[in-house]
Amino acid sequence: MIKELKIPAIGIAALLASMPAHAQVGGQVNVEGFVTNLCFAGTLQGGNDVFDLGILSETSSGRLRSDLAAPPKTLVGAFCGGASTLSITATPLVSQNFTSNAPNGFSRTIHYTAQASGWTQTPATFVTGSSTNPDASQDQPVAFAGDIVVAISEFNTDGGQSLRLVSDPSYQGQIVVTLAAAN
Numbered sequence: 557m558i559k560e561l562k563i564p565a566i567g568i569a570a571l572l573a574s575m576p577a578h579a580q581v582g583g584q585v586n587v588e589g590f591v592t593n594l595c596f597a598g599t600l601q602g603g604n605d606v607f608d609l610g611i612l613s614e615t616s617s618g619r620l621r622s623d624l625a626a627p628p629k630t631l632v633g634a635f636c637g638g639a640s641t642l643s644i645t646a647t648p649l650v651s652q653n654f655t656s657n658a659p660n661g662f663s664r665t666i667h668y669t670a671q672a673s674g675w676t677q678t679p680a681t682f683v684t685g686s687s688t689n690p691d692a693s694q695d696q697p698v699a700f701a702g703d704i705v706v707a708i709s710e711f712n713t714d715g716g717q718s719l720r721l722v723s724d725p726s727y728q729g730q731i732v733v734t735l736a737a738a739n
Contacts, residue, residue, distance in 0.1 A: 593638035593737035598631030598704055605629070607708055612649070612666065612727060618720035620666060620713045628707040631733065634675065635701035639738035642704065643693040646670035646731045648684040648714065651724035658715075664722045665714035670731045674705045684729070685714065695738065706733055 607626040614621055649666040658664045667685030676694035683689060708731070713719050721727075 591637060593636065593640075595636040595640055595735045595737050596634060597733060597735040598634035601630040601632045607731075609649075613721045620711060620717065620721060624711045626708055628705050631704040631706065633701075634704050634735060635699075636696065636735065636737060637699050639698065640675075640696045640700065641693055641734075641736050641738055642672055642675040642680045642696065643734045643736070644670055644672045644680040644682045644706075644731065645689075645692060645734075646682045646684050646708075647729045649727040649729040651722055652726040652728055654722045654724045658719075658722050661719060662722050663713045663715045663719040664724070666721070666727065666729075667712050667714055668708050668729070669710040671707050671709070672704050672733050673707070674703050675700065675735070680733075682731075683710075685712065697738075704733060704735070706731060 607629070609624050609626055612621060612624065613619060646668070649668065651664040654664055667683070670682045670684070671679045672681075673679035676696050678691065678694055680694045681689070681691040713721065
């Protein structure tokens with residue numbers, strides 16, 4: 557006598573699904589990359605890179621003008637992709653043609669304060685007549701983009717305000733602002 561085995565169709569599907577597929581091969585491929593901490597100090601707005609103070613001395617006394625001022629300069633479009641340090645350095649205004657020691661009662665050097673603000677809560681500040689400048693570098697702990705405003709102020713004659721300035725058609729100083737990725 558022949559016995560038949562009847563398996564419902566649903567049972568065959570469950571049986572096949574539980575069997576491993578011999579033709580399938582699995583694996584994983586990771587994708588990775590990196591971004592360097594790139595910094596750009598911006599572009600000087602207006603293109604004029606000179607703080608032109610005009611006549612530095614009072615025409616009646618020969619002493620440093622008390623009303624010296626110049627509009628700030630703005631570096632637009634500055635950015636860093638991570639933590640950064642904003643630093644500023646400056647040199648005093650010094651007579652370029654009168655290079656000898658100034659005679660008694662005169663000076664050939666003007667000190668001032670240079671400041672870079674807008675990047676950190678505390679501006680980076682450099683005083684040309686100071687022996688130390690602990691605030692000249694300021695840290696930004698995260699990625700940031702914005703403008704950096706550079707300003708000068710607080711002018712004073714080297715040797716004291718009672719000294720007159722030597723006559724010279726060119727007094728020059730320099731300010732350097734550096735934006736660097738933090739280590």
